[in-house]
Every structure is written in C-alpha cells, then in structure tokens.
Amino acid sequence: MNLTKSTIISCSRRTDIPAFLMNWIVEKIQLGYVDVVNPFNRKQIYRVSLKPEHVKCWVWWSKNFEKWIEAYNENENLFRMYKGHSFQFTINSPSELENNVKISLESRFKQLEWLINEFKSLAINFRFDPIILYKKHNSNKIHSNLDKFEYIIENVSNLGMNEMIFSFATMYEKVKTRMCARGYTPIEPVLEKKKEILDKLIRICNKYDIKMKACCQPDLLELEGIEQAHCIDAYKIEKIVGEPITKIRDTGQRNACGCFKSKDIGGYSGIFRCKHNCAYCYASPAKK
DSSP states (O other): OOEEOOSEEEEOSSSOHHHHOHHHHHHHHHHTEEEEEETTEEEEEEEEEOOTTTOOEEEEEESOOHHHHHHHHHSHHHHTTSSEEEEEEEOOOOOGGGTTOOSOHHHHHHHHHHHHHHHOGGGEEEEEEEEOEEEETTOOOEEESOTTHHHHHHHHHHTTOOEEEEEEOOOOHHHHHHHHHTTEEEEOOOHHHHHHHHHHHHHHHHHTTOEEEESSOGGGTTSTTEEEOOSSOHHHHHHHHTSOOOOOBOTTSOTTOOOBOOEEOOOSSGGGSBTTOOTTOSSOBOOO
C-alpha cells in the first residue's frame, strides 16, 4: 500500500478523537502510520504516515481535551517528537442539544488555560460553533445556544484569547431528521436575522477585544467586524513549528472553507461514531 505523507495531520473534523479515542491514536503514533478509509468511497483506503519526519504539526479538534491532556502527560516524549500541535477547542453554551457533553464550562476553561500555558495562545483556536436556533415541538418559543455567550467570551478573553471562530448551523437533511426525531424543529435564520444576532455578538466581542471569524459563511463577511476564518492556518502553523509550510488551499473542503491542506485521519463509522451525540451534528454521532 502506498504511503501518503502530509505535513499537517487533522485529528479530526469527522469525530472527537481527543475526547474518546486517545488510546487508539497513541497506538497509531507508536506504529508510525494509520489506515484511513475514504468516507465517500469505502473501498479506497489510504495509509497515512505519522512519522515525525513527515508530520510537522497535528491539528486536534475537540469539545473536551481532558483525555488528550492525560495522554500527553503520560506520553510526553511521544508527542514532543513533533514540532507542533494546534488545537481547535469548541466551547459552546451548555445545551439540551448536546446532553452528552458531560463537562462543565469551568473545567473546559481550565483545560484551555493548560493548553495556553503549554503551547501558547497562537496554537489554539477557540470556537463557538455552531450557533443554532430551534423550537421544541408543540411550542412557538425560539431557543438558542447563546445564553452563556458573554460569560464564555469574558472567560476566554481573560485567558488571553483574542479570536473566536463561529458559524451558524447548516441544516442538512440528516440534521433536520435527527432533530425532529428528538423533539426539536431546527430554524435556519435568514440573512437579516443572522445580521441582527451578530450585531449583538459583535458588541460583546468588541467589549472583550475578541475578533469574530466566520467559518464557511461567505454571506457574513460583508459585515464590519467579521473576518474569514482559517481553522487550519498554514501561516500560524509556520510560526508554531518555526519553519516554512506549503500554503495550498484545501480543495477537499466546502467552497467557502479557508483552511489550508491537511490530511484528516478520522472517520464517520464504527469506532468513530461520536459519543457526544449532538442533535445538530453534521457527521455520524453514536446512537443514543
């Protein structure tokens, strides 16, 4: 099997590996490679090198870095073989739509503080993602996951963060079906409603010197105070690892994605079904 080499490893947009699969990933790092199934063609399998001579930086995606931090402390020499680690840390308001995220905001702030102390704020992207509006069945009241927004922004600002990546939830058919089965009616706000919401959020972020960066939301970039997000940012990674990084746009993502090229080693099925089981998940959460 041919060996695929990538300067940047994404782990993972498809599922929360840091929260649930750290034993698995430590084994793969020790092995030096991982076999990745193409999610759109399961007969196609890539063997991806995880050797430090090929990988300059890991990009870790999670709502809960507790197990990642434990694995790092237990295997520090293993993780330090690589020149860089970058973190996509999602911290949303606690919500009935993500009941399986069994960790308090305060604990997540402590994790964020630990990551900043260990890797510096340059290595961390704070995400409030996605913003979602919905109704409960048999009710006309509109709910959202924004009730703790200012509290979260204040706390991450106090830790030295100055950027926030966000998006409004995209209502794919599978998302609508899942949410309806769970007793919720998702709402996809029109552009004017999004602008009305963002006007309030921008004022809060400005209060705490936080820049708002939109992920795959091209229609929002015309708003003053909203910039394009680059979740996997080759320019930042270049500073983290201390050497040049090839800057190629990741054409495997959505057209409005600002990410640079990486190789994602997660999956959607089997062990990769995410146990957070969020109602709005774009991927394939575990069944209840």
